[in-house]
Amino acid sequence: MDERLRLKEKVQHGSAIFPINVYENIFVHENNTLLPHWHEEFEIVYLEKGTASFRVDGKEYFLGPKQFLFVNCGSIHGGKAEEDPEPYAIVFSLNMLFSETPDICKSKYLQSILERKVLVQNKFDDHCIGALISSIITVWKEKPKGYELLVKGYLYTIFYHLFNRGYIITDTTDREFDLKIERIKSALDYINLNYSSELDIDMLAKVSNLSKFYFCRLFKEITHLTPVDYINKFRVEKAIELIKNTNMSISEIAFEVGFNSVSYFIKVFKEYVGTTPFKYKKI
Helix, strand or coil, rough: CHHHHHHCCCCCCCCCCCCCCEEECEECCCEEEEEEEEEEEEEEEEEEECCEEEEEEEEEEEECCCEEEEEEECCCCEEEECCCCEEEECCCCCCCCCCCCCHHHHHHHHHHHHHHCCCCCCCCCHHHHHHHHHHHHHHHHHHHCCCCCCHHHHHHHHHHHHCCCCCCCCCCCHHHHHHHHHHHHHHHHHHHHCCCCCCCCCHHHHCCCHHHHHHHHHHHHHHHHCCCHHHHHHHHHHHHHHHHHHCHHHHHHHHHHHCCCCCHHHHHHHHHHHCCCCCCCHH
C-alpha cells in the first residue's frame, strides 16, 4: 500500500453512502484552538456569530459573524476562537457529487478541485453563497424528509456560483510550495501515528526529507507552531480524551500519550489547559 494512503486521516465524515458531516464546536473547549491538520475531504467553515482566526496552508484569515472560509482538499488548516464564536464545519467528500457513469459535472469542474489542479479561493464575501452555506447547516440540524437531496442540491449550487462568479483559482503552478505542504503533511501524519512513542525533531526532519533547520522553519511557517509545541498540544488533546473517557490514572495517561515524565506532562497540561490534569479530572 502507498505510504501516503496509509497515513491519511482515517476519520469517516458521515457514512459511506452519504460522506458528509456538519460539525459544531470545532475548537477544543479547553483552550479554544483547532490544531493544524489535513484531510482529503473538502471543507467549508462558517461562523454564525462571534469571531475566530484560521490558518490555511500558512495564510491567516479572520472570520466575523456570517462569514465563511473554504478549505481545499488536502490543505493544512487550523484555527483559534477569538470572541465567543458559534462555528460550523461542513466536511464532505467531493465523490458524493460524482456519478459512476461519465459525468460532465465531475470531468469539467469537480475533478479538478479534487486533484488540486484548480483551487477555490479561501475567503471572500458573497451574500448568496453565505446564505446557501447557512441553509445547509439549518437543513442538517432539522433533517426533514429528503434532506439529503436538499444538501446535495445546495452543494451543487455553491459550486455553480464559485465557478460562475470567479472564485476559482486556476493558476496553481507553484509546485515548490505544494512540495513544502506535502513534506509538512508527512510530519503531521507521522506525529498522528506515533505520538505515544518517543518523537524527536531529527526523525521528523528525516520523514519530511528536509534538513533539521529548514524543517523547523517550514513547520512554523505552515502551522504557526514549533514542532515541539505541536507535539505537546497534540498529546495533551489525546490526554484530555483519556481523562474524559477512561478511568486511567494521571501517570498512566501521561505515559500513554508519549510523555516520559509525569511532572513535565503536568507542566505542559497546565500551560495548555489552564489547570492541572488532577484538577481537570475532578471537574
